Amino acid sequence: MLKKNLILFVALCVSIASFAQGKFYTKTGKISFLSKAPLEEIEGKNKTVTAVVDSKTGAIQFAIQMKGFEFEKQLMQQHFNENYVESDKYPKAEFKGTISNNSTINYKKDGNYPAKVKGKLTIHGVTRDVETTGSLKINGGKIDANSTFNVLISDYNIKIPAVVKDKVSNTIKITVDCDLEPLKS
Amino acid sequence: MQTKSFLLLLCLSGMAGKVLSQDSTDLLNLVGQEQPKKEYVYNAFKSPRVIMSHSMEMLRPGVLDFRILHRFGLISGGLYDFYGLDGPAVVRLGLDYGLNNNLSIGIGRSSTKELDGFIKYRLIQQANGVRNTPVSLVLVAGSTVSIKQFPNQDKYVFGDRLAYYWQGIIGRKFSTALTMQLMPIFLHRNMVDTSIDHNDVFAPGIGARVKLSKRISLNVDYYYVLHHDVSRDLSVKYYNPLSIGVDIETGGHVFQLHFTNSSGINEKAFLTETGHSWSDRDIFFGFNISRQFQLKKKKG
Numbered sequence: 001m002l003k004k005n006l007i008l009f010v011a012l013c014v015s016i017a018s019f020a021q022g023k024f025y026t027k028t029g030k031i032s033f034l035s036k037a038p039l040e041e042i043e044g045k046n047k048t049v050t051a052v053v054d055s056k057t058g059a060i061q062f063a064i065q066m067k068g069f070e071f072e073k074q075l076m077q078q079h080f081n082e083n084y085v086e087s088d089k090y091p092k093a094e095f096k097g098t099i100s101n102n103s104t105i106n107y108k109k110d111g112n113y114p115a116k117v118k119g120k121l122t123i124h125g126v127t128r129d130v131e132t133t134g135s136l137k138i139n140g141g142k143i144d145a146n147s148t149f150n151v152l153i154s155d156y157n158i159k160i161p162a163v164v165k166d167k168v169s170n171t172i173k174i175t176v177d178c179d180l181e182p183l184k185s
Numbered sequence: 186m187q188t189k190s191f192l193l194l195l196c197l198s199g200m201a202g203k204v205l206s207q208d209s210t211d212l213l214n215l216v217g218q219e220q221p222k223k224e225y226v227y228n229a230f231k232s233p234r235v236i237m238s239h240s241m242e243m244l245r246p247g248v249l250d251f252r253i254l255h256r257f258g259l260i261s262g263g264l265y266d267f268y269g270l271d272g273p274a275v276v277r278l279g280l281d282y283g284l285n286n287n288l289s290i291g292i293g294r295s296s297t298k299e300l301d302g303f304i305k306y307r308l309i310q311q312a313n314g315v316r317n318t319p320v321s322l323v324l325v326a327g328s329t330v331s332i333k334q335f336p337n338q339d340k341y342v343f344g345d346r347l348a349y350y351w352q353g354i355i356g357r358k359f360s361t362a363l364t365m366q367l368m369p370i371f372l373h374r375n376m377v378d379t380s381i382d383h384n385d386v387f388a389p390g391i392g393a394r395v396k397l398s399k400r401i402s403l404n405v406d407y408y409y410v411l412h413h414d415v416s417r418d419l420s421v422k423y424y425n426p427l428s429i430g431v432d433i434e435t436g437g438h439v440f441q442l443h444f445t446n447s448s449g450i451n452e453k454a455f456l457t458e459t460g461h462s463w464s465d466r467d468i469f470f471g472f473n474i475s476r477q478f479q480l481k482k483k484k485g
Contacts, residue, residue, distance in 0.1 A: 025216045052212035061212045067224065073479040074245030075437070082228050083399045083434075088361045094213075161400070164436045183215065 022055045022107070024143050029178030031064055040167040042076055044069035051178045053136075053143060058102025060117060060145075062095040062176070084158050084168075085124050093123045095130070105136055112137045117147065126156040134176065143180040148173065226311040229321070229358040232439045232475045233281060233289065233305075235392035236406040236428040237447065237455050241321045241356030241366050243307050244283030247481030252279040252293070256448045256471035259461065269470055277450040282480075293451065301451045303327030311357060323354040329453045345376040348453040362396040370408065372456050383412040388425075388456055400434045404441070414457055424462045426455040430471075441473035 029049030035042040047070075050063045066087035071077040081087040097119015099105065105113040113136045121130040134147025150171050153160070160168045230240040233250065244250055254277040258269035266272075279293030287307040294300050309322040331346040349372070356366030368390040377384055390408040397403055406428040413423040430443020446463050448471075449455035461467035 023212070023215065027216065050213060050216060052216055054212055059212055063213050072482050074248055075477050075479065078228055078245075079436070086361075086399070096211075161435075167436065 023052060023183040024055065024180035025052045025183045026050070026178050026180045029062070029145075029176070029180075031062070031177075032175050033069075034173040034175070035169040036171075036173070037169040038166045042071065042168065044071050044076075044080060046070070049176075049178060051145065051180060052183070053099075053145065053180055055102070055105070055107040058099040060095075060097055060099055060119070062178075064093045066091055066093060084153075090123075090125045093121070095119055095121045097130070099136075105138075107138055107143070110138050110140065115145075115147075121151070123151075123156045124158055128155050141182055145176065145178045145180060147176040150174070222315045223312050223317075224314045226313060226321070226358050229311070229356060229364040230394055230404075231402060231432040231434050232441070232473075234441070234473065234475075235366070235394065236404050236430050236441055236443050236445070236473070237426065237450075238368055238370075238390060238392055238406050238408075238452075239303075239305060239323070239325050239352065239354060240392060241307075241311075241323050241354050241364070243287060243305065243323070244281055244289045244477075246283050246285045247479060248283045249478045249480050250281040250283075250291075251476045251478065252277075252281060253474045254279070254450050254471070255473070256445065256450060256469045258469065259467055260444075260470060261465075261467050275448045275450050295450045295454070297450070297454060298333040299329050299331050299451060299454070301327060301329040301453075320355050320357045323356070325352040325354065326350070327352075327452060329451050341376070348372060348374040350452045350456075352452070356392075363393070365393045366391070368392055370452065370456065372453060374453065374457070377414065379415060382414045385412075386456055387411045394432070397431070402432045403430075404432055404443070405429050408456060410456055410459075421460045422462075423457065424459050426459045427463055428471075437476060439473075439475040441475070443471055443473075444468050445471055 027050050028047060029051045030045065030047050031049045032043060032045040046064055046068045048065060048068045051061065053060045066085050067081060069077065069080060071080065097117050100116045100118050105115065115134050115136050117134060118131045120127050130149070132147055132149035134145065137144040150173055152170055153172055154170055160170060228242070230242040233242050233244050234240055256275045258266055258272045258274065260269045262269050275296055277293050277295040279291055281289055281291035283289050289305045290303065292302045303325055305323060305325045307321060307323045309318060309320065311321040312318040327350050329348045335341055350370055352368055352370040354366050354368045356364065358364045370388050370390060372386040374384050388408040388410040392406045394402045394404045408426050410425050424446060426445065426447035426449070428443050428445035428447065430441055433440045433442065446461045446468050447455040447459040448469050449458045
């Protein structure tokens with residue numbers, strides 16, 4: 001009797017697990033940005049991005065700690081945190097959106113699927129609508145999500161002083177590279 | 186029977202949780218976004234000096250800080266001396282280098298014909314997060330050597346030209362805007378002017394900065410010197426050094442513009458050779474320029 005119950009229990013749990021399937025996540029995603037100005041190139045890299053994708057609804061979300069950006073020059077990192085993104089005040093940037101062509105992506109079949117993503121990006125306490133394209137590479141039940149898009153830092157209420165106008169670009173290229181694994185719970 | 190119902194309950198609760206999270210619009214909460222366990226506090230000051238003194242802030246690894254310290258003449262010289270800009274000026278050129286996150290060294294030469302050098306080590310770094318550390322503790326050891334030509338030079342040995350200082354800095358960045366530090370300093374001079382002067386001088390000090398904007402801060406730097414020297418002919422009285430100024434950061438440079446009653450430009454000089462007083466309006470205008478170069482770049 002007990003054995004039968006146990007089997008029932010295991011079966012139930014497995015069914016719940018499969019019910020939970022369809023979500024993918026990472027906490028070690030990579031996002032970098034590049035500012036290309038006439039006098040200086042500034043690149044910041046963050047390797048601790050949290051990202052979640054819900055394959056059922058196409059919902060896609062990212063969260064990133066601003067202090068986790070690393071730079072070639074220490075002074076850039078200091079200025080980035082202190083003067084531009086004010087990471088004490090606004091520690092996190094977030095993106096919440098959906099994959100609008102989610103129905104064309106077969107998460108169970110390996111392949112490289114183009115993705116259109118639409119949503120709200122919050123940086124420096126300012127939220128803006130963002131629309132971009134990228135790709136989801138499905139490989140053995142994992143997702144490699146990639147995208148490159150531009151944002152204007154003036155959109156996010158970040159000011160560039162006149163003296164460094166030639167060193168900091170208003171157009172920032174953002175590159176997303178996140179490997180997501182199935183979310184088990 | 187009891188285990189059975191317990192198991193059922195477990196399954197049901199698991200299911201309920203699952204359904205609930207399915208509804209939740211915030212997917213990020215599913216994976217948990219715990220704050221970093223320990224987040225070190227940086228940028229307590231714009232540069233590794235308050236004005237005269239070492240600050241709780243360290244140079245980052247591989248960064249060379251070229252510092253030009255400049256004190257003009259007395260403002261009380263009036264228009265004739267262009268409020269001190271005619272001089273006589275005191276200048277110190279220095280190079281500081283960040284060996285790693287917690288260790289810096291530096292050398293300098295002052296126009297008062299003194300060389301100085303120091304080693305600065307951060308024992309404890311202020312940190313937020315689960316394991317929070319309320320203050321930073323920084324230790325500094327330094328030395329100055331006079332390269333002046335003495336009258337009757339042969340009477341003295343090289344050691345007579347030396348002075349040493351040891352300083353502890355306990356500092357806290359209270360908020361983005363406010364940083365304060367206590368900085369007791371102990372100075373030993375191998376040779377002093379008169380027999381009643383103390384070779385050992387102790388001075389508790391306090392330094393602070395208030396950020397006025399993202400790139401400008403107001404700084405204060407003060408020492409209470411316990412044993413002032415007595416000048417040979419009593420013509421000079423010595424005072425506690427006080428400097429007040431603003432830090433202006435312009436990208437690669439930090440300009441520290443300030444008013445001070447001390448034209449002394451190293452630890453020995455500002456502690457024991459401050460012969461002017463704020464109350465007599467005998468103050469100097471001065472500036473420090475800090476230019477940082479990244480010598481060793483971070484890989485990756």
